[in-house]
Amino acid sequence: xxxxxxxxxxxxxxxxxxxxxxxxxxxxxxxxxxxxxxxxxxxxxxxxxxxxxxxxxxxxxxxxxxxxxxxxxxxxxxxxxxxxxxxxxxxxxxxxxxxxxxxxxxxxxxxxxxxxxxxxxxxxxxxxxxxxxxxxxxxxxxxxxxxxxxxxxxxxxxxxxxxxxxxxxxxxxxxxxxxxxxxxxxxxxxxxxxxxxxxxxxxxxxxxxxxxxxxxx
Amino acid sequence: xxxxxxxxxxxxxxxxxxxxxxxxxxxxxxxxxxxxxxxxxxxxxxxxxxxxxxxxxxxxxxxxxxxxxxxxxxxxxxxxxxxxxxxxxxxxxxxxxxxxxxxxxxxxxxxxxxxxxxxxxxxxxxxxxxxxxxxxxxxxxxxxxxxxxxxxxxxxxxxxxxxxxxxxxxxxxxxxxxxxxxxxxxxxxxxxxxxxxxxxxxxxxxxxxxxxxxxxxxxxxxxxxxx
Numbered sequence: 007x008x009x010x011x012x013x014x015x016x017x018x019x020x021x022x023x024x025x026x027x028x029x030x031x032x033x034x035x036x037x038x039x040x041x042x043x044x045x046x047x048x049x050x051x052x053x054x055x056x057x058x059x060x061x062x063x064x065x066x067x068x069x070x071x072x073x074x075x076x077x078x079x080x081x082x083x084x085x086x087x088x089x090x091x092x093x094x095x096x097x098x099x100x101x102x103x104x105x106x107x108x109x110x111x112x113x114x115x116x117x118x119x120x121x122x123x124x125x126x127x128x129x130x131x132x133x134x135x136x137x138x139x140x141x142x143x144x145x146x147x148x149x150x151x152x153x154x155x156x157x158x159x160x161x162x163x164x165x166x167x168x169x170x171x172x173x174x175x176x177x178x179x180x181x182x183x184x185x186x187x188x189x190x191x192x193x194x195x196x197x198x199x200x201x202x203x204x205x206x207x208x209x210x211x212x213x214x215x216x217x218x219x220x221x222x223x
Numbered sequence: 224x225x226x227x228x229x230x231x232x233x234x235x236x237x238x239x240x241x242x243x244x245x246x247x248x249x250x251x252x253x254x255x256x257x258x259x260x261x262x263x264x265x266x267x268x269x270x271x272x273x274x275x276x277x278x279x280x281x282x283x284x285x286x287x288x289x290x291x292x293x294x295x296x297x298x299x300x301x302x303x304x305x306x307x308x309x310x311x312x313x314x315x316x317x318x319x320x321x322x323x324x325x326x327x328x329x330x331x332x333x334x335x336x337x338x339x340x341x342x343x344x345x346x347x348x349x350x351x352x353x354x355x356x357x358x359x360x361x362x363x364x365x366x367x368x369x370x371x372x373x374x375x376x377x378x379x380x381x382x383x384x385x386x387x388x389x390x391x392x393x394x395x396x397x398x399x400x401x402x403x404x405x406x407x408x409x410x411x412x413x414x415x416x417x418x419x420x421x422x423x424x425x426x427x428x429x430x431x432x433x434x435x436x437x438x439x440x441x442x443x444x445x446x447x448x449x450x
Contacts, residue, residue, distance in 0.1 A: 096311040097308075
């Protein structure tokens with residue numbers, strides 16, 4: 007898809023929290039094969055922006071378009087292409103890693119060729135499939151949530167602080183996965199307080215509350 | 224590409240919620256114990272006289288069932304909301320109302336059905352005759368799903384609030400009252416040997432109405448609550 011409307015278009019949105027303006031007239035476009043790193047201080051509105059882009063929250067003004075259509079209108083279409091992982095991992099502590107991912111798979115669908123066991127061994131949880139997630143460490147819980155990235159067929163990934171409580175090996179593994187995803191024409195929006203070093207694709211940076219994208223490479 | 228079917232997601236969600244309830248089975252006991260305790264305390268508190276208990280039985284059992292159902296609502300969306308799974312449900316490409324219905328069904332299976340099964344025992348405690356007990360079970364079968372469905376709307380609306388409990392009862396109780404009136408009345412009438420078709424039809428109509436509308440309303444309310 008090379009037409010002008012391909013990808014995610016954030017159209018002059020603004021957002022307030024309480025009486026405070028977080029950002030206003032934010033306008034940018036994210037195309038296949040592009041990475042957007044959202045940066046800014048604590049409380050600058052990174053999570054709010056990501057939730058608006060995922061359609062979980064409404065902006066005060068403006069709109070978000072997917073392939074040229076409002077995400078709220080062409081909703082089912084957008085949601086099929088979206089994978090959002092927020093602060094809260096969306097993992098049930100009473101269920102095992104296997105059961106959690108089975109549920110995620112039936113909710114969001116998956117690539118036919120990738121099995122859950124495969125995804126779990128890729129995130130280094132081989133042998134932990136049948137342990138309730140409540141008994142795993144914080145980093146391991148995070149890995150269970152991130153195993154969804156190996157299953158998903160979504161092209162637009164919106165990840166809020168995916169590196170939280172991960173070790174160096176896991177971060178390296180994720181970055182390799184991100185590079186593959188971008189090379190395959192995927193899109194990635196990511197916030198992180200840790201350094202993100204990606205090789206692939208066209209990378210942009212947005213430092214809130216500024217409203218202009220800065221090219222990284 | 225392996226497109227997920229909505230029906231498969233619906234079934235998977237019911238199964239997941241049943242599994243979660245099984246692993247939390249102690250929490251499920253609370254509303255049930257409440258139901259049993261309230262009813263068994265009546266003969267002690269009021270009078271063990273047979274005729275009096277018999278007259279009170281339909282109302283007492285139904286009020287206790289209604290309050291037990293309301294107590295159990297708390298578990299419906301709360302934990303999903305807190306750990307972020309609710310967001311993931313709302314972001315799935317399937318109809319949100321369908322997924323909400325799945326959650327309500329599994330909630331009813333673990334809270335409503337035990338109430339229906341316990342009711343005959345409590346009916347015996349209150350000297351209810353056999354025809355009264357069978358009508359009681361029938362009204363509970365029609366009525367408890369309504370309580371879960373309508374309660375889900377209230378729960379979804381008050382989810383993001385810190386002290387939603389008070390507001391929840393204010394929102395939901397007025398909607399529960401028709402169910403209470405018609406059900407208790409039907410049980411009363413059957414014990415007096417009267418026709419109860421009218422009340423049952425009305426309960427049936429309420430059930431159909433709430434099955435069709437409540438999931439839609441609750442899904443919309445959840446969307447607002449997670450913002």
